[in-house]
Amino acid sequence: MHLAEVEHNLKPGSRAQHYIADIVGDLPGPTIIAVAGIHGNEATGIAAIERIVKEIEPLTSKMKGRFLGLKGNIPALSAGVRFVDEDMNRLWTTSILDKIRRTKSMELSSIDRVEVKKMLQILDPIVLSEEQGEIIYVDLHTFSGSGGLFSITSDDDRHSKILSKLGVPRIFGLQHSIPGTSMDYVEDAGHIGFAFETGTHGSKEAEDNAYAGLLVLLESLGMIDKNDISDFDVCHDYLTSRVSGYPSKVKFLYKHIIEEGDEFVMRPGFHNFDKVDKGDWLASDKNGEIKAQADGYLLMPLYQQQGNDGFFIVRDCE
Ligand SMILES: [Zn+2]
Incomplete structure (x- = not known):
């Protein structure tokens, strides 16, 4: 079933606007829920999901399981901004979700x-x-800096089994420092997220990486047969080449939190996984130079206006 066409017949603001596609294979299997644009300035993942849909839609008769592709923050996507009033990816805590469920849409804050x-x-x-059955929830994001691709995940066997097949660097422990992401909601229900x-936001490379990643994930879960995808090997090799040289597993050490009125500015030229030493000058705010508080790798240096996370420092697990 392809619901994308249906949305045009429904009133604006309806939940149907969130569907990119819902493809249900004829054979039983896991469910992948891929979400893009939960941050409205990160629309790249939508294009990647649309490419996946084009590839797998003709294969439903032999596909195992279900692929559900969703758009996140529709008004923010329309405006091209990270969020409208508050970050949609910080609201998925048990108590806020309970409040949202109990409150009428018109009365939400x-x-x-x-x-x-x-x-x-x-x-x-x-x-x-x-x-x-098994759900694998993939929350697609892009970043304002450059360099690499990676996953933010839990360090347990179930996640490791699936994420190791994807082969991209895994960042552990970050979800504790970013509470209320939609991953929390899925994992609290006992699923993989x-x-x-x-x-980088809006880049062709970010779209290609997301597309290749989702394709490899579908194949590694046994949902599709790689022989049915003409460019599967190309995508797989491409993904492998994109992550070579990066650490495979790192753990979160700390993040620099930007507070109201800080006037935070990242120094130019930093990329994901740049090695930094304690004391390196990374950014500035109105109080002066901000230096690395520990040795490690720099992650997600902030080169945009919206967002409260200035940068992260991570370190090798091994
Ligand atoms: Zn994001």
Whole structure:
């Protein structure tokens, strides 16, 4: 079933606007839920999901499981901004979700909460269903800096089994420093969830990385046969080449939190996984130079206006 066409017949603001596609294979298998644009300035993942849909839609008769592709924050996507009133990817804590479910859309305190409510109307019947089999939730993101691609995930066997097949660097422990992401919601329900940071906002490379990653994931879960995808090997090799030289597993050490009025500015030229030493000058704010508080790798240096995370420092696990 392809729901993308249906949305045009429904009133604006309806949850159907969130569907990119819902493809159900004829054979039983896991469910991949791929979400793009939960940050409205990160639309690249939508194009990647649309490419995946084109590839797998003709294969439904032999596909195992279900691929559900969703858009996140529709008003923010339309405006090309990270969020409208508040970050939609910091609202998925148990208590805020409970409040959002109990409150009428018109009475919610922000447009972004209305978006969460519409997403929950789609996701709750799947994610919270007792009959539901394995769910793998992929939250697609891009970043304002450059360099690499990586996943933000939990350090347990179930996640490792799946993420190791994807082969991109895994960042552990970050979700504790970013509470209320949609991954929390999926993982609290007992499923697999990870964020997939695929490249610089709006770049072709970020789209290609997301597309190749999703394709490899579908194949590694046994949902599609690689022989049915003409460019599977090309995508697989491409993905491998994109991550060579990067550490495979790193753990979160700390992030620099930007507070109101800080006037934070990252120094130019930093990339993901740049090695930094304690004391290196990384950024400035109105109080002066901000230096690395530990040795490690730099992650997600902030080169945009919106967002409260200035940069992260991570370190090798091994
Ligand atoms: Zn994001």
